[in-house]
Amino acid sequence: MTNPTSSVATTGSPGSRALGLATLLGLVGLLVLAFVLTEPDVRIHPSTGQEIGQFDAVRLLYLHVPMAVITYVAYSLAAFASAGYLIKRTPWWDVTAHAAAEVGTVFCFLVLVTGSIWGRPVWNTWWEWGDVRLMTTLILFLMFVGYLALRRTAADPRVQARRAAVVALVAIVDLPLVNRSVEWWENRTLHQKSTLGELKIEDLTLFTLMIGFLVFLMVFAWLLLHRFRVGWLTLAAGEHQVAAAIKERRAEADGSEVASAVGETS
Amino acid sequence: MKSLLSEAWLVASKDLRIEARSRVLTNQVAPFAVLVLVLFGFALDADQRTLRMFAPGLFWVAVLLCLLLAVQRSSAVESADDAATGLRMAGLAPAAVFLGKSAAILVQLLVLELLLTAGIIVFYGSSVKNLFLWLIAGLVTALAVAATGTLYGALASGLGVRETLLPILLLPVLAPVLIGATRAYDDALGAAAVDGWAWTGLLAMFAVVASTLGALAYGALVED
Amino acid sequence: MLLQGPNGAGKTTLLRLCAGLVRPESGQAQVLGHDLSVDGRAVRRQVAMLGHATGLYEDLSVAENVSFWAQAAGLDKSLAAQRATGALARMGLDERLLSLPVSRLSAGQRRRASLAALAVRRPQLWLLDEPHAGLDQTGRNVVDELISDAVAAGATVLVASHELDRVRSLNPRVVTVAGGLVVKDTGGPK
Numbered sequence: 001m002t003n004p005t006s007s008v009a010t011t012g013s014p015g016s017r018a019l020g021l022a023t024l025l026g027l028v029g030l031l032v033l034a035f036v037l038t039e040p041d042v043r044i045h046p047s048t049g050q051e052i053g054q055f056d057a058v059r060l061l062y063l064h065v066p067m068a069v070i071t072y073v074a075y076s077l078a079a080f081a082s083a084g085y086l087i088k089r090t091p092w093w094d095v096t097a098h099a100a101a102e103v104g105t106v107f108c109f110l111v112l113v114t115g116s117i118w119g120r121p122v123w124n125t126w127w128e129w130g131d132v133r134l135m136t137t138l139i140l141f142l143m144f145v146g147y148l149a150l151r152r153t154a155a156d157p158r159v160q161a162r163r164a165a166v167v168a169l170v171a172i173v174d175l176p177l178v179n180r181s182v183e184w185w186e187n188r189t190l191h192q193k194s195t196l197g198e199l200k201i202e203d204l205t206l207f208t209l210m211i212g213f214l215v216f217l218m219v220f221a222w223l224l225l226h227r228f229r230v231g232w233l234t235l236a237a238g239e240h241q242v243a244a245a246i247k248e249r250r251a252e253a254d255g256s257e258v259a260s261a262v263g264e265t266s
Numbered sequence: 267m268k269s270l271l272s273e274a275w276l277v278a279s280k281d282l283r284i285e286a287r288s289r290v291l292t293n294q295v296a297p298f299a300v301l302v303l304v305l306f307g308f309a310l311d312a313d314q315r316t317l318r319m320f321a322p323g324l325f326w327v328a329v330l331l332c333l334l335l336a337v338q339r340s341s342a343v344e345s346a347d348d349a350a351t352g353l354r355m356a357g358l359a360p361a362a363v364f365l366g367k368s369a370a371i372l373v374q375l376l377v378l379e380l381l382l383t384a385g386i387i388v389f390y391g392s393s394v395k396n397l398f399l400w401l402i403a404g405l406v407t408a409l410a411v412a413a414t415g416t417l418y419g420a421l422a423s424g425l426g427v428r429e430t431l432l433p434i435l436l437l438p439v440l441a442p443v444l445i446g447a448t449r450a451y452d453d454a455l456g457a458a459a460v461d462g463w464a465w466t467g468l469l470a471m472f473a474v475v476a477s478t479l480g481a482l483a484y485g486a487l488v489e490d
Numbered sequence: 491m492l493l494q495g496p497n498g499a500g501k502t503t504l505l506r507l508c509a510g511l512v513r514p515e516s517g518q519a520q521v522l523g524h525d526l527s528v529d530g531r532a533v534r535r536q537v538a539m540l541g542h543a544t545g546l547y548e549d550l551s552v553a554e555n556v557s558f559w560a561q562a563a564g565l566d567k568s569l570a571a572q573r574a575t576g577a578l579a580r581m582g583l584d585e586r587l588l589s590l591p592v593s594r595l596s597a598g599q600r601r602r603a604s605l606a607a608l609a610v611r612r613p614q615l616w617l618l619d620e621p622h623a624g625l626d627q628t629g630r631n632v633v634d635e636l637i638s639d640a641v642a643a644g645a646t647v648l649v650a651s652h653e654l655d656r657v658r659s660l661n662p663r664v665v666t667v668a669g670g671l672v673v674k675d676t677g678g679p680k
Binding site: 273276277280283284287288343346347348349351352353354355356357358 | 511535544546547548550558564
Binding site: 153167 | 426437438479
């Protein structure tokens with residue numbers, strides 16, 4: 001197993017640093033757009049003439065929605081890599097699956113949190129039982145938390161990889177449910193339908209949303225890259241240990257220890 | 267096919283015979299089931315009318331908690347003196363072992379469901395309005411959770427952390443079953459106006475998928 | 491065949507490999523005509539392995555255990571019952587013990603019950619991992635008899651043991667294992 005990076009003390013590389021820098025800049029840009037340059041959602045009620053709307057809460061749109069999309073991407077990748085591992089049985093697939101699942105879970109958590117924060121002023125509740133999208137997303141999150149717990153057990157890497165792959169493939173069945181929940185169970189969710197499809201989003205809002213997708217994709221890529229490298233190096237370190245242990249054992253193969261164990265006089 | 271079923275029968279009857287001898291179900295799990303109902307009663311401290319509304323949900327939560335114990339026990343029986351290796355050495359088809367162990371858990375769950383139904387009748391004032399639905403939904407759900415439990419029992423075994431890992435792996439997957447079964451029992455116990463049979467149909471699908479998937483995946487999971 | 495060597499040499503792993511329980515990571519291995527890297531499972535029914543654990547169900551009786559394991563290996567009920575009586579008698583297990591749950595038996599008695607359960611299958615290959623360990627004199631004699639009987643019946647017996655004098659008296663081929671490698675072999679068929 002070759003070390004994919006030039007230095008052993010870090011998983012960084014010129015490429016990843018460039019990506020990181022670009023990502024940071026993108027994040028700054030996004031935050032400026034989202035929290036400063038775009039307008040809050042203020043509308044006039046047709047009959048009463050009052051100001052209604054989500055006001056500043058709508059700014060979470062630019063975080064929550066892109067992160068949700070990235071969660072889909074990450075978990076889909078984890079499932080795909082899990083299937084890939086079960087077919088090919090090479091460690092690359094396994095490390096990819098693990099990295100994607102872990103990063104995806106971070107995003108999923110953030111989706112739930114930003115969603116909750118956004119929901120409080122707009123729907124007047126932190127959480128809504130019976131909302132299909134919330135429930136399916138929560139279940140998805142919990143299943144992958146279980147996946148990560150399984151990953152941290154001390155087991156033979158091959159055994160662990162195989163079992164984790166099964167867990168991921170079962171969990172991914174929930175993903176289309178999360179996405180389609182607003183369509184199939186229209187009446188059982190507070191969520192609006194597809195943000196891009198049905199709503200009329202204009203100009204700067206749309207642009208900021210697009211920037212949001214791009215920036216979070218970069219964040220995902222950067223995190224995935226590093227998490228993959230950590231996983232890869234961990235695996236390599238483990239193999240070094242095993243190789244050293246085997247070498248030590250082999251060294252026992254000669255000498256008096258063997259002779260005395262089998263009761264021979266030298 | 268015949269030998270698959272006869273092998274499964276062999277494993278199932280072995281597990282049930284062990285249960286008959288050790289009486290873990292009757293002495294430990296059944297009292298635990300009743301205890302859960304009692305604890306809910308204490309915690310909710312509500313009048314019977316309110317409890318009747320929640321009874322289906324509480325019933326199935328109690329069943330899931332008992333399932334955890336049943337699966338742990340099923341798994342522990344094999345790892346105690348490494349009988350699990352013996353099963354591999356004997357050349358039994360892994361799918362047969364899966365089906366046999368699921369069947370044994372299924373039987374135990376059905377007994378527990380009977381007990382728990384008596385429990386919610388006594389403690390929460392519930393009544394079975396639709397006996398047939400109660401029976402079928404109970405059977406189908408038990409099948410679904412027994413199969414899933416056996417599969418995840420294998421996933422969590424041999425790692426030394428089975429007791430704590432199994433719940434976090436198994437319960438999220440069974441969350442949809444919990445929802446469906448509660449709705450079905452809402453109908454069967456007359457606690458709410460829902461179409462229990464539609465939900466039972468979904469539960470049946472889950473049961474079929476879980477059993478098939480389990481039978482196929484079990485072999486790969488128990489191998490080194 | 492006697493497998494000897496210091497602790498941690500890899501004797502148990504070698505036995506598990508021959509049992510088809512562990513897949514070889516590299517190289518070739520064949521047991522009873524089956525290629526282990528392709529199909530380990532096919533080997534298992536013709537092999538009887540006794541490891542450190544007894545492989546018995548504690549809550550069931552000796553008789554029930556033997557019956558179950560025989561049927562699990564593919565024997566039908568009546569044949570299993572027939573052979574069981576003989577095997578248990580040869581292992582020197584008193585009839586009164588047979589209906590007791592295994593949990594009530596001593597370690598030595600359990601070991602003998604395990605061997606009886608395995609003997610019923612009449613395997614072509616026996617893999618015994620330190621079969622004498624923890625047994626009293628009677629028990630050890632019973633194990634020796636089992637080994638001789640098995641060999642006489644045409645089976646191959648691999649014994650990993652530290653009871654070197656005892657096993658050597660049975661005139662085995664001796665394979666010395668150390669550091670995960672075979673370092674000496676007094677020779678014989680592959």
